[in-house]
Amino acid sequence: MPETEPPPEPETDTRYAQRFPVLEPAAVETARRFISDQPRRFAPGEIVFALGEMGSPVWLVLEGAIDVVRRDGLGHEQAVVSHRPGQFSGEVSQLAGRASLAEGRAGPEGCTAAPIDAAHLRALMIGSAEVGEVVMRALILRRVGLIESGAAGSILVGHPGDANLRSLQGFLTRNGYPNTLLDADSDAEGRAVVERLGVQPDELPLMVCPNGTVLKRPTEAEAALCLGMTPELDPDTVYDVTVVGAGPAGLATAVYAASEGLSVLVLDQRAIGGQAGASSRIENYLGFPTGISGQALAGRAYNQALKFGAELAIPMEVARLDCAAEGAGLPHRLELTSGETVQTRAVVVASGARYRRPGIENLSPFEGSGVSYWASPVEARLCAGEEVALVGGGNSAGQAVVFLASKVKALNLVVRGPGLEASMSKYLIDRIAALPNVRIHTHTEITALEGDGDTGLTGAVFRDRRSGETHLCPMRHLFLFVGADPNADWLAQCVALDDKGFVETGRSSLSLQTDSPGIFAIGDVRAGSTKRVAAAVGEGAAVVSQIHQYLASLEA
Numbered sequence: 001m002p003e004t005e006p007p008p009e010p011e012t013d014t015r016y017a018q019r020f021p022v023l024e025p026a027a028v029e030t031a032r033r034f035i036s037d038q039p040r041r042f043a044p045g046e047i048v049f050a051l052g053e054m055g056s057p058v059w060l061v062l063e064g065a066i067d068v069v070r071r072d073g074l075g076h077e078q079a080v081v082s083h084r085p086g087q088f089s090g091e092v093s094q095l096a097g098r099a100s101l102a103e104g105r106a107g108p109e110g111c112t113a114a115p116i117d118a119a120h121l122r123a124l125m126i127g128s129a130e131v132g133e134v135v136m137r138a139l140i141l142r143r144v145g146l147i148e149s150g151a152a153g154s155i156l157v158g159h160p161g162d163a164n165l166r167s168l169q170g171f172l173t174r175n176g177y178p179n180t181l182l183d184a185d186s187d188a189e190g191r192a193v194v195e196r197l198g199v200q201p202d203e204l205p206l207m208v209c210p211n212g213t214v215l216k217r218p219t220e221a222e223a224a225l226c227l228g229m230t231p232e233l234d235p236d237t238v239y240d241v242t243v244v245g246a247g248p249a250g251l252a253t254a255v256y257a258a259s260e261g262l263s264v265l266v267l268d269q270r271a272i273g274g275q276a277g278a279s280s281r282i283e284n285y286l287g288f289p290t291g292i293s294g295q296a297l298a299g300r301a302y303n304q305a306l307k308f309g310a311e312l313a314i315p316m317e318v319a320r321l322d323c324a325a326e327g328a329g330l331p332h333r334l335e336l337t338s339g340e341t342v343q344t345r346a347v348v349v350a351s352g353a354r355y356r357r358p359g360i361e362n363l364s365p366f367e368g369s370g371v372s373y374w375a376s377p378v379e380a381r382l383c384a385g386e387e388v389a390l391v392g393g394g395n396s397a398g399q400a401v402v403f404l405a406s407k408v409k410a411l412n413l414v415v416r417g418p419g420l421e422a423s424m425s426k427y428l429i430d431r432i433a434a435l436p437n438v439r440i441h442t443h444t445e446i447t448a449l450e451g452d453g454d455t456g457l458t459g460a461v462f463r464d465r466r467s468g469e470t471h472l473c474p475m476r477h478l479f480l481f482v483g484a485d486p487n488a489d490w491l492a493q494c495v496a497l498d499d500k501g502f503v504e505t506g507r508s509s510l511s512l513q514t515d516s517p518g519i520f521a522i523g524d525v526r527a528g529s530t531k532r533v534a535a536a537v538g539e540g541a542a543v544v545s546q547i548h549q550y551l552a553s554l555e556a
Contacts, residue, residue: 019141022086027131031060031088034124036117042066042106048113049089049104052211054228056100057115058090058135059083064111066104070146072180073155073208074189080145082107088116088135091142092176095121095306099228101146101153101178101210122309132307140303146178153178154227157190158205160382161456163368164217165205169378171220174271174278175314176299177227220270220315221338231313235341238331239265241547242344244318244490247274248533249523250350251301252540258308260544262551265342266310267334269317273298274352275484275524276533278374279396280403284425285533297533316340321347323494323516329554332518345554346547349491349503349514349521350540353484358391361448370457371449371478375400380407383477388412389460391446392481393420395532398428400481405435412473413440416465449478486525495519502527510546512539518550 023031039062042048048066049056059066061083068080068089080102083089089104097118116124125132146153154172156179158165165181172179182190184204193199199206203216209226224230241257243250246268258264271277279294305312322333331343355373357363363371372379375390380403389412390401397413398420405411413432419442420429432438443465450472451458459474486501495514496504503521505512505528512520522539524531529539 015141018137019145020081020083020087021134021138022084023088023131023134024086027134028060028062028086030128030131031116031124031135032114034116034120034127035060035114036120037115039112039114041112042110044106044108044110046106046110047103048106048111049100049102051100051103052209052228053100055097055117056090056094057117058088058094058121059104059113059115060088061085062112062114064109065107066111066113067107068102068104070102070149071210072153073210073212073214074193075212078149088138089113091139091146092303092306093143093228094118095136095139095303096312097231101143119309122307125307136303136307143176147176149178153180153210154223155180155182155193155208156205157182157184157193157208159184161369162205166368166378166382168205168207168218168220168223170376171223171271171315173376173378174273174295174298175229176272176302177229224315229314230316231311233265233313233316233340233342235343237343239263239342239344240551241265241346241348242267242332242334242342243348243350244268244334245274245350245352245487245523245525246272246298246302246312246314247350247352247523247536248276248297248301249352249536249540250274250348251298251305252537253348253350253522253543254305254310254312255301255308256541256544257547258305258310260548262544262547264305264310265344266305266312266314267316267318267336267342268312268314269337270315272302272312272314275355275374275396276536278376279399280375280377281399282533283399283427284395294533318351318490320490320492321494321519323492323519346518346520346550348543348547349488349495349519349525350523351487351490352524354487355480356483356485358446358480358482360446363449366449366451366457366478370451370476371480373480375404375479379477379479380404383408385409386477387473387475388477388479389414389446389473389475390479390481391415392479392483393417393423394481394483395423395425395428397481398424398432400479401438402428402431402435404479405432405438409437411435411438412462412475413438414444414446414462415440415442416445418442446478484524488525495521498527500527502529510549512543512546513550518554520546 066083207215240262276294281291283291317337334342387410391414448461523536
């Protein structure tokens with residue numbers, strides 16, 4: 001057994017009491033009404049729940065103690081807490097029915113504990129709002145603690161500038177899974193892992209899962225499988241509604257539909273939050289006067305959807321919608337790239353849009369290696385103290401400029417038009433104007449990039465669209481925020497699209513329904529939608545009442 005470091009002192013954790021609450025006797029009795037099986041006695045040192053165990057319940061301690069430890073893929077172990085009577089184990093993974101991110105062992109005197117599985121845990125949160133609020137807050141704060149601790153989760157080994165490594169790290173981070181990055185060259189432990197495993201340069205990056213499994217150049221799907229993120233879908237289950245896309249619109253539908261008793265499945269090929277999830281700060285969303293990051297907003301919505309019983313399957317990509325059974329009263333079928341199929345009475349298309357690629361010469365070789373389509377903390381760390389450029393004039397571009405400006409030496413904002421007024425909110429324009437290290441290049445476009453596979457991006461050619469004059473701007477990082485194209489290819493001729501590929505709606509009395517009954521579209525993928533987070537959330541809520549009307553018509 002690896003040596004275990006002691007847990008942090010409670011006095012240094014300002015939210016310790018919320019993270020590890022002790023339920024009052026009355027609250028314990030309330031919780032016991034929701035246990036999923038009889039209490040169980042564990043011998044001293046016996047494993048109560050194992051790291052990576054799928055579907056591990058929350059354990060309510062009745063006698064004795066459960067000692068919880070967290071461990072990373074290299075075997076580093078740290079004590080988290082010792083749960084005493086009136087306390088309970090688990091974090092967000094238990095609410096989702098996914099793999100456990102920690103390990104629990106019965107204390108020196110053993111313990112007696114009662115299990116509360118995911119379904120009964122959700123019932124507790126709905127059936128007892130007061131106790132449910134305490135439990136929900138604790139589960140969320142524990143996941144945050146695992147992420148912040150740096151002593152749990154997956155170990156990533158590679159070169160920090162590598163596109164595959166950045167993509168993998170972004171995937172884990174945006175889905176709220178703890179991870180630690182080791183440089184394969186400059187970090188002693190990173191070098192030791194590479195040498196011990198005899199890994200070749202073309203096999204990097206490595207991902208060492210918490211259970212010790214080593215993956216070489218893993219895909220996101222392979223990483224998810226190793227972490228127990230990917231659920232098994234029953235092909236015979238018929239959901240009331242399946243939402244394709246876990247951005248703000250899709251998550252809103254999940255929350256409202258599940259809270260109203262519909263069986264809900266949400267599918268997304270990468271991460272919760274969509275494009276909004278990559279936003280460093282959203283400041284014009286109602287109710288958050290100081291702003292909120294896209295990832296934080298998505299994380300809250302994700303936990304809320306879980307609370308009401310929605311099933312979220314990430315990463316799982318829809319290959320096509322099979323509309324052959326349309327009009328026959330049969331469920332719609334979604335075919336996944338994994339080969340699985342999903343049956344559903346209604347489909348909500350919330351697949352958003354994919355980043356648009358501008359017509360820049362030799363762009364492809366630098367994508368993910370100097371060129372990024374979002375500005376997360378990962379990218380901010382890579383370009384700290386350097387000169388960078390950002391192309392775009394919309395609100396997402398403005399939010400990225402404000403975020404990056406405090407991290408970089410200088411930022412060149414490239415705009416094709418005469419200014420920002422036509423496409424950006426005034427509060428962002430004013431804030432950018434006050435940033436001393438931001439220079440706005442109007443009537444300008446980038447025509448070519450310089451660099452190679454060894455040095456990466458070294459510069460970009462700026463062209464004045466009025467005079468045709470060009471000049472080279474040295475840089476190692478370029479951010480592109482030039483809009484997006486609808487992600488609707490998977491609909492495979494089943495619904496009507498406009499001339500730009502966006503999904504048309506409103507041809508019936510149900511304003512968000514497509515021309516195919518039971519297929520609805522919301523958010524950025526819908527033709528005529530307002531490209532704002534608040535508008536997407538509003539459509540996600542509004543579509544639920546229309547789904548009810550559609551389902552009622554089927555029953556009638």
